[in-house]
Amino acid sequence: MIRPFELAAVALALGLGILGARMLDAGLLFLACEVLTLFIMAQMWNLLAGYGGQVSLGHQVFVGIGVYALFLTANATTLPLWLVLAGVPFAVALAAIPLGMVMFHLKAAYFAVGMWVVAEIVQQIAYKMPFVRGTAGLVLRPGGQSIQGYPEQIVFVIALVAAVGLMVALRVFLRTRAGLATLALRDNEGAARAAGVNVQRLHLILFCVTAGGCAGAGALYYITTLYVTPNDAFQLNWIVAMMVVTVIGGTGTLAGPVLGVAILIGLREGMTAAGFSGDQYWIVMGLLSVAVLLVSPRGLWPTLAGIFRKG
Amino acid sequence: MIDVLFQGLTLGALYGLIGAGLALNFGILRVVNLAHGEFITLGAFMAVGLVAGQAALPLPLVLAGAFAGAALLGALMQAAFVERAMAFRDPMVAMLVTFGLAVMIRNGLLETLGANLRGLDVGGLAQARVDFGGQSFGLLPLVTLGIAAAAFTLLAALIFRTRFGREVRAVSDRPDIAAMMGIRVARVHALVAALSAGLAALAGVLLAMRASVSPFSGVAHLLIAFEVVVLGGIGRIRGVLVAGLFLGLVQVIAQRFDANAGMLYVHLTFFLALVLRALTGRLA
Amino acid sequence: MLRLEGIGAFYGQARALDGVSLAVEAGQSHALVGANGAGKSTLLRLLSGLMPDWRGAIVLDGRPYDPRHAAARGVALVPEGRLLFDSLSVEENILIGQRGRPGPWSLQALFALFPILSEKRRARPADLSGGQQQMVAIARALATNPAVLLCDEIALGLAPKVVDEVYAALAQVRAQGLAVLLVDQDIARACKESVQVTCLLKGRISHQGPAHGVTAHSLRAAYFGVAA
Numbered sequence: 001m002i003r004p005f006e007l008a009a010v011a012l013a014l015g016l017g018i019l020g021a022r023m024l025d026a027g028l029l030f031l032a033c034e035v036l037t038l039f040i041m042a043q044m045w046n047l048l049a050g051y052g053g054q055v056s057l058g059h060q061v062f063v064g065i066g067v068y069a070l071f072l073t074a075n076a077t078t079l080p081l082w083l084v085l086a087g088v089p090f091a092v093a094l095a096a097i098p099l100g101m102v103m104f105h106l107k108a109a110y111f112a113v114g115m116w117v118v119a120e121i122v123q124q125i126a127y128k129m130p131f132v133r134g135t136a137g138l139v140l141r142p143g144g145q146s147i148q149g150y151p152e153q154i155v156f157v158i159a160l161v162a163a164v165g166l167m168v169a170l171r172v173f174l175r176t177r178a179g180l181a182t183l184a185l186r187d188n189e190g191a192a193r194a195a196g197v198n199v200q201r202l203h204l205i206l207f208c209v210t211a212g213g214c215a216g217a218g219a220l221y222y223i224t225t226l227y228v229t230p231n232d233a234f235q236l237n238w239i240v241a242m243m244v245v246t247v248i249g250g251t252g253t254l255a256g257p258v259l260g261v262a263i264l265i266g267l268r269e270g271m272t273a274a275g276f277s278g279d280q281y282w283i284v285m286g287l288l289s290v291a292v293l294l295v296s297p298r299g300l301w302p303t304l305a306g307i308f309r310k311g
Numbered sequence: 312m313i314d315v316l317f318q319g320l321t322l323g324a325l326y327g328l329i330g331a332g333l334a335l336n337f338g339i340l341r342v343v344n345l346a347h348g349e350f351i352t353l354g355a356f357m358a359v360g361l362v363a364g365q366a367a368l369p370l371p372l373v374l375a376g377a378f379a380g381a382a383l384l385g386a387l388m389q390a391a392f393v394e395r396a397m398a399f400r401d402p403m404v405a406m407l408v409t410f411g412l413a414v415m416i417r418n419g420l421l422e423t424l425g426a427n428l429r430g431l432d433v434g435g436l437a438q439a440r441v442d443f444g445g446q447s448f449g450l451l452p453l454v455t456l457g458i459a460a461a462a463f464t465l466l467a468a469l470i471f472r473t474r475f476g477r478e479v480r481a482v483s484d485r486p487d488i489a490a491m492m493g494i495r496v497a498r499v500h501a502l503v504a505a506l507s508a509g510l511a512a513l514a515g516v517l518l519a520m521r522a523s524v525s526p527f528s529g530v531a532h533l534l535i536a537f538e539v540v541v542l543g544g545i546g547r548i549r550g551v552l553v554a555g556l557f558l559g560l561v562q563v564i565a566q567r568f569d570a571n572a573g574m575l576y577v578h579l580t581f582f583l584a585l586v587l588r589a590l591t592g593r594l595a
Numbered sequence: 596m597l598r599l600e601g602i603g604a605f606y607g608q609a610r611a612l613d614g615v616s617l618a619v620e621a622g623q624s625h626a627l628v629g630a631n632g633a634g635k636s637t638l639l640r641l642l643s644g645l646m647p648d649w650r651g652a653i654v655l656d657g658r659p660y661d662p663r664h665a666a667a668r669g670v671a672l673v674p675e676g677r678l679l680f681d682s683l684s685v686e687e688n689i690l691i692g693q694r695g696r697p698g699p700w701s702l703q704a705l706f707a708l709f710p711i712l713s714e715k716r717r718a719r720p721a722d723l724s725g726g727q728q729q730m731v732a733i734a735r736a737l738a739t740n741p742a743v744l745l746c747d748e749i750a751l752g753l754a755p756k757v758v759d760e761v762y763a764a765l766a767q768v769r770a771q772g773l774a775v776l777l778v779d780q781d782i783a784r785a786c787k788e789s790v791q792v793t794c795l796l797k798g799r800i801s802h803q804g805p806a807h808g809v810t811a812h813s814l815r816a817a818y819f820g821v822a823a
Binding site: 477491494546 | 643644645665666678683687691739
Binding site: 049053055057101102105106108109110112113114116117118120121124125128236240243244247277279280282283285286287289290293294297 | 337343345392395396399401402403404406407408410411412413414415417418419421422530531533534537538541572573574575578579581582585586588589
């Protein structure tokens with residue numbers, strides 16, 4: 001079960017979140033929200049790809065669905081925004097069940113690109129829906145009212161607690177029976193199957209959990225921007241970022257995405273400050289992920305951890 | 312009606328062509344090359360560049376130039392990066408490497424050329440028409456169809472009739488035994504990657520003569536190529552062609568009813584086929 | 596023709612061969628016998644360049660031999676389980692072996708050795724009987740015009756009459772001056788075909804000597820590693 005220091009970590013996150021929300025300026029808060037939501041998405045991708053062995057190139061679809069589920073529900077009803085936000089991951093996870101059951105008929109690379117096709121379909125259908133308002137975009141107006149004040153203060157607290165809580169929850173999960181089955185699946189799918197792990201069901205659970213997680217993180221992120229278009233919510237860059245963060249940081253390790261997000265955002269801020277363009281930044285990230293894959297295919301974290309252990 | 316059919320077949324032949332390149336790569340190297348769409352864009356832009364530099368350049372030379380340029384880059388990419396990634400036990404590593412390379416190429420194109428749409432100006436060819444059996448056909452689609460048909464025939468001949476094709480199939484079946492017999496496997500892989508990239512570039516040039524392309528077109532074309540391969544089957548050149556023609560027809564017919572649907576109906580058709588196959592349990 | 600000195604081989608940390616020395620002469624067969632896991636297939640794989648991690652010295656034709664250049668130096672393997680190219684026809688499978696090394700084994704010569712393959716030249720391996728598949732595997736190896744032929748369980752799963760046919764072909768091959776290293780479960784059969792015999796036990800040589808008159812019974816101590 002949950003250990004005392006893990007509980008303490010969540011409590012500490014809550015405290016630091018409240019403190020940070022009061023102390024940090026708007027720009028830093030915005031950056032912190034982005035870092036934290038991106039971390040949650042990458043950890044989700046890692047859970048499915050790194051632990052479950054199912055590489056998806058279409059998880060940006062859940063980001064987009066999460067955002068629109070939040071914006072449309074909050075705008076059309078008088079439900080409190082944060083209550084709607086809490087409901088988004090669960091609704092999207094449930095909706096992902098039938099999709100998962102169809103997509104799991106595709107194996108490996110077929111599944112990966114098949115998910116990408118799904119993301120394209122959903123994005124283009126979203127364009128055609130009148131209530132999404134296409135390229136004109138949608139403004140977040142909960143219950144028809146404009147948001148007052150700075151939502152990123154609350155988003156920051158939620159995101160920090162969610163990110164730390166996710167790490168704790170995954171640690172706890174990996175100690176349970178289902179968690180041990182997941183680890184067995186990561187290390188050797190055939191052996192896990194032979195040992196009686198219901199791989200199909202586990203894949204479906206991981207698929208739905210990661211769908212819900214990406215949806216929640218996406219919804220959270222766009223509360224700070226208050227505005228969304230399908231082009232933005234469903235953009236390929238979400239999945240590129242999830243993949244790059246995990247691959248560079250370390251697939252199949254909990255700490256990998258932490259390291260990955262630090263590198264991704266650190267490099268971006270550094271390169272932007274040094275006057276490099278966004279395209280140049282992505283060229284470097286692409287090169288970096290290729291280099292890491294070729295030198296250390298499980299990512300930097302396992303390699304670094306190995307050096308520390310030896311040293 | 313005949314016009315729609317004709318247009319669908321022309322577009323479908325191009326879809327088949329880009330699918331054939333991807334299928335070749337997947338069938339022989341067992342790697343889904345996610346940079347395949349980028350080679351299509353690259354081919355189109357190389358042609359645009361060639362025509363901009365030398366307006367009087369005849370079409371065959373433009374095609375050959377784009378083919379050669381993409382093939383060279385494809386071979387280099389395979390030899391320098393993908394081949395090494397293929398040594399790892401997990402086949403997903405090689406696919407993710409191609410994804411990283413695709414991100415690099417796409418953003419490289421954006422950086423050098425910007426996000427603008429570009430078309431390939433083919434002068435009088437675009438308007439020229441020929442009458443055939445009381446029906447008037449555009450010359451450009453006819454030329455496109457002819458080139459695609461020639462490319463398919465040559466590809467089939469290369470794979471099934473030549474010594475190189477024999478070695479390619481042997482490497483695909485059993486790379487270790489092929490290496491033992493003295494076939495240089497990495498070299499065959501690089502040549503296959505070159506051929507695949509070259510075919511993509513060829514299709515890219517022909518696509519750019521029909522409609523404009525931008526650095527963002529690569530993704531859409533990659534997905535089309537993927538759908539063609541899944542529906543047509545790997546290692547079945549004829550299946551790939553038929554799947555390409557089918558999706559091309561879907562695209563053109565859908566466009567009649569909904570002009571700005573993009574590739575939505577093509578993707579939807581593919582997804583429905585997938586659901587159907589999933590329900591009947593008939594899946595690769 | 597081919598001489599091995601103190602060969603060791605490793606699968607990761609596990610030692611599969613240790614201090615194996617033997618010689619195969621032109622026009623002769625050398626039988627390699629031993630229980631499952633004794634290292635016979637490992638030795639043949641090593642000589643074909645399929646084992647990257649090995650020690651020792653190998654001399655072929657008086658010059659040092661690097662297994663990575665097996666095909667060019669004239670060492671060919673008929674692998675256990677045949678491992679044919681499934682999407683190539685019989686004729687194409689054989690043609691894969693022709694890579695410019697001069698020698699007597701043209702397509703015509705191989706069809707003369709195995710006339711049935713000439714009839715089946717357009718067929719796929721999957722449509723052939725086990726014996727015919729074995730003939731394709733031998734023909735494919737011979738097409739490289741090797742000086743040394745490595746045969747791994749070429750009789751496994753074949754009817755006795757077909758085994759006789761295969762070994763009769765092998766005798767013709769030896770008559771052309773090829774050196775043959777032969778692995779067969781059937782010790783008596785392997786020794787009947789051979790001049791020398793080497794028995795392996797857990798990666799080491801447990802018996803080496805003339806093959807004449809050697810039977811499973813006379814070899815059982817070396818084979819099982821217990822006092823007779």
